[in-house]
Each structure stands twice: as structure tokens, then as C-alpha cells.
Amino acid sequence: MKQLLNQKPIILLISALLLGALFALPLVVTSPALMQIFILIILYAYFTSTWNFVGGFAGVLPLGHSAFIGIGAYTSTVLFQTFGLSPWFGMIVGGLLAALVGVIIGLPTLKLRGAYFALATIAIGEGMRVLFENVKQVGPFKINGPSGISLQLVESSFMDFQFDTKAPYYYIILIMLLLVLLLTYFMMNSKIGYYLAAGGEEPEAAEALGIKVARYKLIALVISCFLAAFGGTFYAQLMLYFYPKSILGLDLSFEIAFIALIGGRGTILGPVLGALLLRPVSELTRIYLGSSLPGLHLIIFGLVLIVVMRYYPTGLVDPIKKLIDRFIHKPAREKADDLSNPS
Amino acid sequence: MSLLEVKNVTKRFSGLVAVNEVSMNVEEGQIVGVIGPNGAGKTTLFNCIAGALPPSSGSILFDGREVAGKKPYDICQLGITRTFQVVKPFGSKTVLYNTMVGAFAQTKLLHEAEHNALEVLKFLHLDHKKDVVSKSLTLPERKKLELARALATKPKLLLLDEVMAGLRPSEVTDMLPIIRKINETGVTIVIVEHIMQAIMNLSEKIYVVNFGKKIAEGVPHDVVANEEVIKAYLGDAYVATQH
Amino acid sequence: MLGIIEALINGLLMGSIYGLTAVGLTLIFGVMKVINFAHGSILMVGMFAAYWFVKLTGLNPYLAILVVVPLLYYFGYFMQNWVIKPIFEAEKDVREPITVIIVTTGIWYVLDNLSLLLFGAEYRVVKTSVTGKIFEFYDMYFLLPKVIGAGITILCAIYLYWFLKHSKMGKAIRATSLDREAASLMGIKQSKIYNIAFGMGCACCGVAACVLIPFYYVYPTVGVPFDIKAFIIVVLGGLGSIPGAIIGGIIVGIIENVGAQFMASTWTELLLYGVFLFVLLVKPSGLFGMKQDF
Ligand SMILES: Nc1ncnc2c1ncn2[C@@H]1O[C@H](COP(=O)(O)OP(=O)(O)O)[C@@H](O)[C@H]1O
Ligand SMILES: [Mg+2]
Numbered sequence: 001m002k003q004l005l006n007q008k009p010i011i012l013l014i015s016a017l018l019l020g021a022l023f024a025l026p027l028v029v030t031s032p033a034l035m036q037i038f039i040l041i042i043l044y045a046y047f048t049s050t051w052n053f054v055g056g057f058a059g060v061l062p063l064g065h066s067a068f069i070g071i072g073a074y075t076s077t078v079l080f081q082t083f084g085l086s087p088w089f090g091m092i093v094g095g096l097l098a099a100l101v102g103v104i105i106g107l108p109t110l111k112l113r114g115a116y117f118a119l120a121t122i123a124i125g126e127g128m129r130v131l132f133e134n135v136k137q138v139g140p141f142k143i144n145g146p147s148g149i150s151l152q153l154v155e156s157s158f159m160d161f162q163f164d165t166k167a168p169y170y171y172i173i174l175i176m177l178l179l180v181l182l183l184t185y186f187m188m189n190s191k192i193g194y195y196l197a198a199g200g201e202e203p204e205a206a207e208a209l210g211i212k213v214a215r216y217k218l219i220a221l222v223i224s225c226f227l228a229a230f231g232g233t234f235y236a237q238l239m240l241y242f243y244p245k246s247i248l249g250l251d252l253s254f255e256i257a258f259i260a261l262i263g264g265r266g267t268i269l270g271p272v273l274g275a276l277l278l279r280p281v282s283e284l285t286r287i288y289l290g291s292s293l294p295g296l297h298l299i300i301f302g303l304v305l306i307v308v309m310r311y312y313p314t315g316l317v318d319p320i321k322k323l324i325d326r327f328i329h330k331p332a333r334e335k336a337d338d339l340s341n342p343s
Numbered sequence: 344m345s346l347l348e349v350k351n352v353t354k355r356f357s358g359l360v361a362v363n364e365v366s367m368n369v370e371e372g373q374i375v376g377v378i379g380p381n382g383a384g385k386t387t388l389f390n391c392i393a394g395a396l397p398p399s400s401g402s403i404l405f406d407g408r409e410v411a412g413k414k415p416y417d418i419c420q421l422g423i424t425r426t427f428q429v430v431k432p433f434g435s436k437t438v439l440y441n442t443m444v445g446a447f448a449q450t451k452l453l454h455e456a457e458h459n460a461l462e463v464l465k466f467l468h469l470d471h472k473k474d475v476v477s478k479s480l481t482l483p484e485r486k487k488l489e490l491a492r493a494l495a496t497k498p499k500l501l502l503l504d505e506v507m508a509g510l511r512p513s514e515v516t517d518m519l520p521i522i523r524k525i526n527e528t529g530v531t532i533v534i535v536e537h538i539m540q541a542i543m544n545l546s547e548k549i550y551v552v553n554f555g556k557k558i559a560e561g562v563p564h565d566v567v568a569n570e571e572v573i574k575a576y577l578g579d580a581y582v583a584t585q586h
Numbered sequence: 587m588l589g590i591i592e593a594l595i596n597g598l599l600m601g602s603i604y605g606l607t608a609v610g611l612t613l614i615f616g617v618m619k620v621i622n623f624a625h626g627s628i629l630m631v632g633m634f635a636a637y638w639f640v641k642l643t644g645l646n647p648y649l650a651i652l653v654v655v656p657l658l659y660y661f662g663y664f665m666q667n668w669v670i671k672p673i674f675e676a677e678k679d680v681r682e683p684i685t686v687i688i689v690t691t692g693i694w695y696v697l698d699n700l701s702l703l704l705f706g707a708e709y710r711v712v713k714t715s716v717t718g719k720i721f722e723f724y725d726m727y728f729l730l731p732k733v734i735g736a737g738i739t740i741l742c743a744i745y746l747y748w749f750l751k752h753s754k755m756g757k758a759i760r761a762t763s764l765d766r767e768a769a770s771l772m773g774i775k776q777s778k779i780y781n782i783a784f785g786m787g788c789a790c791c792g793v794a795a796c797v798l799i800p801f802y803y804v805y806p807t808v809g810v811p812f813d814i815k816a817f818i819i820v821v822l823g824g825l826g827s828i829p830g831a832i833i834g835g836i837i838v839g840i841i842e843n844v845g846a847q848f849m850a851s852t853w854t855e856l857l858l859y860g861v862f863l864f865v866l867l868v869k870p871s872g873l874f875g876m877k878q879d880f
Contacts, residue, residue: 055684061688063691104863105863108866108867108870109866111870112870113619113825115621116866118623119820119821120862120863120866123818123859124859126814127856127859127862127863133852134850134853134856254691258692294699294707295702298699299699299703301692302694302695303692309689309692313676313677
């Protein structure tokens with residue numbers, strides 16, 4: 001916390017203004033379609049921030065995060081549909097289940113070279129999609145195979161996590177994102193964060209310094225899966241309809257990884273920046289070119305990714321930060337120059 | 344009871360016996376040197392003691408407890424920390440960050456780790472570099488960082504693998520009192536080094552290995568007079584000319 | 587009973603084709619320690635190339651090998667040289683090269699969706715002289731192109747194995763896989779070894795693509811299931827092991843085909859993931875992988 005407040009006043013001021021603007025946004029924007037775009041940007045920033053715990057800090061590459069998101073969506077939804085359980089509680093159950101699956105893949109693979117983890121997660125992501133496409137019903141729970149689930153509509157209420165307007169969704173996901181970012185911040189500035197970074201970068205040296213590298217990576221994975229599932233529940237409540245291809249499988253997993261790497265993995269703001277940059281591309285191309293040029297946004301994603309990795313392998317947060325720093329410091333430096341050159 | 348007792352440790356790699364039935368004893372508070380030509384098996388011996396590699400056979404007692412085959416992190420937590428001959432800094436992180444990773448072995452708290460890490464850096468005269476990203480350090484600085492990180496874990500036994508290799512003579516002269524001072528704070532040290540002057544100067548006792556086998560042990564003065572040691576270092580021809 | 591044997595042999599046939607794509611993947615990994623996630627997309631490129639070759643010339647599909655394999659070799663060679671190399675170099679000292687992995691997934695996306703733009707999403711088949719021909723053997727029936735395809739892939743795998751063991755370049759490639767600096771000791775530029783290994787890995791996809799064309803559909807994401815299977819196979823067989831890749835491929839082919847005797851094909855797919863997870867849990871280094879390092 002001390003460090004948080006140690007920043008330059010101007011940066012604090014800008015952050016406060018930005019935050020205020022974010023909270024005021026629904027008062028200004030009235031178009032539900034536009035609100036939806038903002039909500040999705042924040043949701044993807046949230047997804048990617050949860051991904052960041054593993055992909056950013058633990059030094060391995062998860063390529064199947066949609067599996068955990070999907071577990072979240074399905075769990076809270078079937079519990080709600082079957083027992084009327086509030087999605088807020090279902091969300092927790094989903095989180096626990098996702099964490100359990102995380103442990104099952106993490107336990108054997110996190111001890112091995114990173115390639116194994118990447119392969120295992122990709123297989124889990126796809127495997128989960130195939131599983132849900134195959135299953136129509138489990139006990140009392142209706143899964144409906146490939147056709148997916150439409151949520152039972154109820155009156156707008158907080159407990160049922162359904163609202164007539166977009167604003168409540170907006171505030172919920174905004175707060176979820178802010179909480180995850182805060183958690184990320186605290187993690188980075190704690191023993192766990194240091195140990196994760198060390199283990200990710202030089203596992204041998206880290207172990208020699210007393211770090212159980214695989215255990216810490218597993219902790220990060222569990223946190224990540226748990227929180228990713230929350231995002232899945234949110235997605236289900238927002239869309240009120242989802243099916244395996246929409247929420248499980250490779251496309252979502254890859255988009256998350258791309259957002260993280262383009263923004264800057266292992267940084268707090270990288271996921272936010274990445275989502276801000278990529279999400280609109282995907283929405284706009286889908287709206288304007290979707291029918292005539294299918295898949296164009298994915299080509300753009302891929303190309304942007306390759307180019308960014310070529311020139312800014314750590315993502316765009318660093319260069320942009322430098323740019324802003326220059327901008328903020330420039331007036332001050334000019335003043336100093338003036339004093340030293342009394343012409 | 345010795346602090347470290349290595350008994351008949353052997354390490355085989357498919358076909359090659361890198362360490363062959365080596366035994367050694369290190370008493371608490373000592374500085375013990377290990378010398379031998381390149382490829383003699385010194386680093387492999389350290390790997391076995393520190394848990395990076397399980398020994399093929401033999402036993403390693405630390406504080407009377409068997410540590411052979413234990414994992415490196417467990418061994419570190421028991422009080423043995425090693426440095427790597429081929430340095431392995433956390434390259435994208437600063438010197439202070441690197442050192443704090445070590446310091447977290449003793450505390451959960453960020454500010455305490457930072458405080459302890461800064462102390463170690465000051466002690467090693469590295470504090471002026473604390474905010475430098477470690478991959479942009481020079482080799483001697485990286486070696487020092489390696490030492491700083493290890494020291495920050497507050498080990499009982501420190502295994503130093505060629506921390507002075509690549510240093511200029513003046514830098515070696517600077518390092519000697521530092522290592523002695525570390526020892527004076529109660530840290531037992533086993534040091535692998537090629538620079539004879541350094542190791543003779545520091546060690547109470549020296550072990551000499553060649554082709555994985557221990558060929559001599561004793562106080563520095565006796566060891567350098569040992570014919571086999573001279574042979575190992577300078578070749579048979581040299582010994583012949585001395586007769 | 588005959589049905590099961592038939593399925594077993596069908597699995598063997600299809601499995602050896604899977605195996606060859608996995609050989610390409612494992613070869614690239616062995617040398618560069620990078621998983622080429624774009625591998626399936628490269629197979630897709632090869633399949634479209636073979637498809638158009640046969641469609642436009644009307645020649646025997648196996649003649650396409652002479653065109654498609656060199657094409658994919660150079661495709662891989664230059665992709666490594668222009669796209670992957672600069673990024674690989676930048677994180678050469680990093681133990682877990684994440685950026686390179688993600689860049690290969692970027693390539694995957696670009697290639698798949700580019701072909702979606704160019705060719706549309708429809709499934710295409712091309713009628714060749716062997717398409718639909720049946721090969722009869724002791725009252726069992728097999729698709730002739732599958733039999734020929736399996737034969738060709740097995741020959742290729744054997745040749746590749748021989749090449750790596752005995753040719754000078756092959757020895758340099760193997761040396762590099764053990765020690766990155768080794769190539770320069772043998773007087774060959776290391777980056778060239780990488781280019782060649784990548785090219786050869788892609789050429790394997792070229793062979794697989796040509797033998798698939800007479801009996802398999804082509805569509806923009808056709809590479810994805812092959813990709814995923816190749817991932818499962820390399821883990822089964824042990825990352826970096828060529829015999830492991832072939833045997834892993836055959837295991838996958840057999841599970842798929844024999845499984846299909848008892849359940850819907852979507853369930854056999856699931857069974858594959860189950861086997862994959864099981865191997866990962868029980869013997870993560872795979873059936874033939876080296877224990878160390880990975
Ligand atoms: N992980 C390993 N696998 C195979 N051989 C090794 C390994 N580590 C060391 N060696 C071999 O063991 C011998 C001893 O090496 P090392 O302990 O590094 O010697 P020193 O540190 O005395 O120079 C050398 O021949 C070396 O090639
Ligand atoms: Mg050594």
C-alpha cells in the first residue's frame with residue numbers, strides 16, 4: 001500500500017480521474033450495444049488478468065483457459081436451472097471445480113519443461129469442449145450437448161444475477177476486474193510474487209535458493225483457474241445463452257493469450273491494455289466485415305501478435321509507459337533547461 | 344560431529360563416473376577448499392551435496408542428518424546454499440530483486456526481505472548497483488550477485504563454485520577479505536576455485552580431486568607439495584624435471 | 587472378431603499418417619526445444635497445395651509429393667528464417683521460450699483464417715485415380731489410398747531416421763539437439779540447422795498432406811484435429827523421439843479406430859484426451875522420451 005501511494009502525485013491524480021470516469025461511464029453512454037462492447041472489453045481484461053497469474057508470473061504458457069471459464073459458466077448455470085441456486089454461490093462452486101481441474105493438470109506438468117504444460121492445457125481446452133458437446137445430461141443437470149444452454153429468464157434481481165439494463169453488469173465486471181488487479185498488485189509485491197518470478201525465469205537457481213518452484217506454480221494456477229471460472233459465470237449471466245464452441249475451445253483461449261502477450265504478460269496493466277487494443281478490432285471487424293470476410297479479425301490478431309513480439313517481445317505496456325513518462329516529465333525538464341540556460 | 348560429512352559419494356552419468364567414492368569432512372566454522380583440473384568433478388560433487396543431482400551411491404550427512412537425494416529446496420531450507428559456476432541470475436530483474444528472492448528464505452515480509460537484501464548488498468559492495476537489471480551486469484558483478492543471493496538466505500554452509508573465476512587480480516584481492524568476513528559471521532564455507540593463490544590463502548583444509556577421485560587432502564602447505572597433485576595440475580613431465 | 591482386426595489395421599494405417607506429422611513436430615522440438623503450434627496449419631497448407639495440384643493438372647495424386655514436399659520444406663525453412671528466428675534469438679538464453687511458442691500460434695491463426703478467406707469454409711474433396719478404391723485382404727476391406735498412404739509414410743519415416751543417424755547433416759542436426767553450440771563446432775551455422783530442421787518438419791507434413799488428399803476432406807481448419815493429435819502423440823511417444831512419434835501415432839490411430847467399434851466417434855476423441863491425461867499423470871516423459879531435462 002505504501003508503494004501504491006508513493007507514486008508521483010500527478011500519476012495518482014490521473015489514475016483517480018480515470019477511475020472516476022470509468023465509474024461515470026454508464027451515466028453518459030446510453031446505447032446498450034456500446035455498453036456491451038465496454039463490458040466485453042472489461043471482461044476480456046478480467047479473463048486475461050486471471051490468465052496472467054500463471055502465464056505472466058509463473059513463466060509457463062497456458063493455452064486452454066477457456067476450459068476453466070467454461071466450467072464456471074456451466075456450473076453456476078446448471079445449479080441455477082436445476083436447484084434455483086443463486087449464480088453468486090454457483091460461481092464459487094464453479095471456481096472450486098475449475099481449481100480442482102487445474103490441480104489435476106498442473107500437478108504432473110508443472111514439474112516438466114514448459115512445453116508440456118502448454119500442450120496439456122491445449123488438450124484440456126479442446127477435451128473439455130468435446131466433453132460438453134457429447135453430454136446431453138448428467139444426473140439432474142441438463143447440458144444439452146452442442147446446442148448449449150439458454151438461461152431461464154427471471155425478473156431483474158441481484159441475487160439471481162440478471163438485470164434489464166447493462167449498467168449493473170458493467171459495474172459488476174468493473175469491480176471484479178479492479179479486485180483482480182489489486183490482487184495481482186499484492187501478489188507481485190509479496191513473497192509469492194518474487195518466488196513465482198524467480199521460478200519462472202531460472203528454476204534451477206530458484207530451487208537452490210529454497211523455492212519449491214512447482215508448488216508455487218501450482219498455487220498460481222489454482223488462483224488463476226478459480227478466478228477465471230468467475231468470469232465464466234459472468235459471461236453466462238450477461239449473454240443468457242452459451243454453447244460449447246462459444247465458451248470452451250481454442251478461440252477464446254488463444255484470444256486471451258494473445259491479449260496478454262500483446263499487452264504485456266506479467267504486468268498489472270498489460271491485460272487491460274491488450275484488451276483495449278484487441279477487443280475493438282474484433283468487435284468492429286465482426287460487425288462490419290463479419291459476413292463478407294470471415295476470420296479477418298483473427299488474421300489481424302495473428303499479425304499484430306507476430307509484429308509486436310518481433311519488436312516489443314515484452315508487450316506494449318513498457319513502450320507506452322515510457323511514452324507517457326516522457327510526456328509527463330517533459331514540461332519539468334524544459335523548465336530545468338530554461339533555468340540552466342539563462343540566455 | 345562434523346557439520347558436513349560426505350561418505351563415499353559416487354555420481355555416474357551414462358558411462359562416465361564424474362565423482363568416484365569421494366569422502367570429505369567439513370567442521371563448523373571452517374573454510375575448506377576443493378581444487379582439481381577442469382572436468383575433475385567438483386561441480387558435480389556440489390550438485391550432489393546441494394541436491395541438484397541425486398548421488399548414485401554414498402551418503403551425505405549435514406548436521407548429522409542424511410541429505411543425499413533430497414531436493415535442492417529442502418536442502419537449502421536445512422541451511423546449505425550453493426552458487427552456480429555458470430551464473431544464473433533472474434535476468435529481467437534488478438540486483439535488489441534477485442537478492443530479495445534469496446532473503447525471502449528467512450522471512451515472509453517484503454520490507455524485511457528488502458532490508459536484509461540491502462544489507463547483504465552493502466556488505467558485498469554491490470549496493471550502488473541495486474537498481475540495475477541483472478542481465479546488464481558484467482561477469483564479475485554477476486558472480487558477486489550470485490554470492491549475494493546465496494548469502495541472503497543466511498545459510499549455515501555456503502558452497503561457492505568458482506565465484507572468483509574471471510575476476511581481475513585486483514578484484515580477487517578485494518574478494519578474499521569479503522569471503523573471510525562471511526566466514527567470521529559464522530558461515531562455514533566450501534569453496535571450489537582455480538586460483539591457487541586465493542584458495543591457499545583462504546582454506547584451512549584442501550581436498551584435491553582428479554578424474555572424479557579424491558587424490559589428496561590436508562592443509563594447503565602439504566597439499567601443494569604432494570607429488571600426485573603436482574602431476575594432476577602440471578603433468579608428469581613437470582614432475583620428472585623436478586627430480 | 588474380423589471387424590476388430592479390420593479396425594486394428596485401419597488404425598495402424600491412419601496412425602502411421604498421424605505418426606509422420608508428429609515426427610515433424612518432434613523433430614522441430616528436438617532441435618529447437620520449441621513446439622510448433624502451427625504444425626497442423628502447415629499440414630493444411632500442404633493439403634490445399636496438393637488439392638489444387640490434383641484438381642488443376644488431373645495427375646496422379648502421389649506425383650503431388652514431388653511438388654508439395656519441396657514447397658513445404660522451403661515454406662518451413664523461410665518461416666523459421668524470417669518469422670521465428672528473430673524472436674527465437676531474442677530469448678535464446680531463456681529456459682522456457684514462451685514468446686516463440688505464442689508466435690507459432692499466431693502463425694496458426696493467420697494461416698487458417700487466411701485460407702478461410704481465400705477458399706471459404708466448405709469441405710472439398712478431389713476425385714483421384716485411387717479415390718474410393720478398395721483393397722481386399724482375407725475378407726477384410728481397406729481403402730486403397732489409406733494402404734498406399736501408410737506405406738509411403740512409413741518409408742519416409744524410415745528414411746528420415748536413417749538420414750538423421752548417418753548423413754553428415756543429420757548428425758549435425760542431432761548434435762544440435764543435444765547441445766545448441768554443437769553445430770558451430772561442426773562448421774555449420776546454427777541458425778541454418780534450425781532452418782533445415784524446421785523445413786524438414788514441415789516437409790513431413792507435406793508427405794502426409796499428399797497421401798491424405800485422395801481420401802480426406804480439405805477445409806481451412808483441417809489442421810486443427812491433426813495438430814491436437816500430433817500433440818497427444820508426441821507426449822505419448824516422448825517429446826523429441828522419432829520412433830516414439832511413429833508408435834504414438836499408431837497407438838492413437840488404433841484407439842480411434844477400434845474405439846469406433848464400440849462408441850460414437852466423438853467419444854473416441856474424448857478417449858484420446860483421457861489417454862493423454864493418463865500418460866501425463868503416470869509417465870510424463872512418454873513411452874520413449876528421455877527422462878532428463880524435459
Ligand atoms: N549433467 C551431466 N550429464 C553428463 N555428464 C556430466 C553432467 N555434468 C557433468 N558431467 C561430466 O562430468 C565431469 C565432471 O564435470 P564437472 O563436475 O563440471 O567438473 P568440474 O566442475 O570439476 O570442472 C565432466 O566430464 C562433465 O562432462
Ligand atoms: Mg565446475
